[in-house]
Amino acid sequence: MHYEIRVEGHLSETLANAFSELEHVVMSGQTVLFGRIVDEAHLYGLLARCQSLGLRVVEMRQLPE
Template sequence: MRYEFRITGLVSEPLSHAFPELDTAPVYRQTLFFGTVTDEAHLYGLLSRFRDLGLRVEEMRRLPD
């Protein structure tokens, strides 16, 4: 499954390295993280990592395969 996460603000490059399994792209006032999520546990782990690092997920969506 592929997912996209829209994060509030621009995430620094060092902070984005906390998500090596995801690609990133800056957009207007947000940072997109996107990539393959292997299962539900991985998804919840990513969400926890975003939260623990103080990043606010504005939107999350599953991308077409």
């Protein structure tokens, strides 16, 4: 499964490195994290990581394969 997770603001390199398994790009005041998610546990772990780092998730969606 491939997912896109949009978070509010521009992530610093340090914060972006917390999501080393994903690629990222900054667009329109948001940072878009995207890449392959192996299972639901991985997805929930990423969301928990966002929460623990104080990031506001604006949108999350599964991308077509």
